Amino acid sequence: MSEQPSLSASANPAEQLAVLRAQLDGLDDQIHDLLMQRAKVVEQVGALGAKGRVPLRPGREADIIRRLLARHTGRLPRRTIVRIWRELVAGTTTMQGNYTIAVCQPDPASGFVATAREHFGALTPIRAHRTPAQAIGEVSAGQAVAAVLPMPSQDDSPGAAWWTALLHHDEPRIHVVARLPFWQPRSEGAPQVQALVVTAAAPDRSQEDRSLLGLECADSVSRARLSALLSAAGFTAGDITLRRAAGSPVAHALVDVAGFVTDEDPRLAGLPDLLRPPVVVGAYAVPVDGDTA
Numbered sequence: 001m002s003e004q005p006s007l008s009a010s011a012n013p014a015e016q017l018a019v020l021r022a023q024l025d026g027l028d029d030q031i032h033d034l035l036m037q038r039a040k041v042v043e044q045v046g047a048l049g050a051k052g053r054v055p056l057r058p059g060r061e062a063d064i065i066r067r068l069l070a071r072h073t074g075r076l077p078r079r080t081i082v083r084i085w086r087e088l089v090a091g092t093t094t095m096q097g098n099y100t101i102a103v104c105q106p107d108p109a110s111g112f113v114a115t116a117r118e119h120f121g122a123l124t125p126i127r128a129h130r131t132p133a134q135a136i137g138e139v140s141a142g143q144a145v146a147a148v149l150p151m152p153s154q155d156d157s158p159g160a161a162w163w164t165a166l167l168h169h170d171e172p173r174i175h176v177v178a179r180l181p182f183w184q185p186r187s188e189g190a191p192q193v194q195a196l197v198v199t200a201a202a203p204d205r206s207q208e209d210r211s212l213l214g215l216e217c218a219d220s221v222s223r224a225r226l227s228a229l230l231s232a233a234g235f236t237a238g239d240i241t242l243r244r245a246a247g248s249p250v251a252h253a254l255v256d257v258a259g260f261v262t263d264e265d266p267r268l269a270g271l272p273d274l275l276r277p278p279v280v281v282g283a284y285a286v287p288v289d290g291d292t293a
Contacts, residue, residue: 035088042092055096056146056199058178059206061089062285065182066207069288079290082183083118090121100125102135102144104162115180115191116148132162139200140172148180151194152241152254161243163254167214167279172200176212176282183290196284203260206285210238211261213268214279215253219244221273226253233270235261250275 011019046055065085069078093099101120105112105128113128120126127144129135138144152163166174178197186192203209213235215226223240230237236258244251260283261268268278 038088039092039095042095046096055093055099056177056201057204058197059204059209059285062178062182062206062288064089066288069290077291079183079187082288082290086119086182087121090124094124098125099145100127100138100143102126102138102147103128104130104132104135104147104149106130106150106160111191111193112148112150112195115193115195118191119178119180119182119197120146131159133159133165136162136165136174136198139174139198140170142200146177146197146199148195148197151196154241154243156243158245161252163212163214163241163281164243164252166198166281167216167252169279174198174200175202176284177201177203179210179284179287182285182287184287185291196282198282203283205260205283208286209260209283210286211257211259211283212281213255213257213261214281215255215271216275217251217253217273218275219249219251221251221253225273226255229271229273230255230257234267254281 065082068081068085072078072081101116101124103113103116103126113126116126117124127138129138132147132149135144135147135149139147149162150160152161163176166176175198176196177199180195180197181191213230217226221242223242226240226242227237235255238256238258240256241254242251243253261280263280265280268280271278
């Protein structure tokens, strides 16, 4: 590390400013050196990875940011740390090959593209689509590594209820792997929409996760009944999106539960009163506190 110019107490303001600017220049050089060194390590990591895998590790990326925020002090806003490292991750991910993000943005003013750019980097290629099926289709065809989709709602139309298609284990199997935005609360001017990210690879575990379970059950089932069944099986349920199609005896539910759940979780076999085995739709790292405090 190079020696920084010292600041003399007797120097006039112009001299003091020149010294401080020289210190900043030296710090910028050190930061740049470390960035280049980090990029070389990323190259080595990439060389050890499996060819053809999705070059995204949302769980690992989340833990990196959590660790940095845990050690962060001073007046530099926490959300600035999040933004810097999201851009850094995006830049180093491109070293493993060019990739595109598909985004479902039904309304051009809805903010999903802005949310995707905030998370995946300002320079990452993004293709916007009007429907979730189009965005997911890009991932299935290998034309995009991930798709950003609107958060499910019980009022979604059949075409907008994209998560129901993930209950069929089609190949390639599509999983939810992240939730956006990754930092809360949102500052003025930041994208406000909530979204989920899907890829053709399973999610990776982070230090704090939530999982999504897809359930197919009788149309007469209630949220209270589903919550009781999940609790009896050992799950701690949060939001439950329950969809009933007119004239159909079948209802579908998307349940947000605590923890990282895999297909092998024995609790899944303990869920009764379902029309078919439950499906682990995916998991996501719990968003961080990116406030200025």
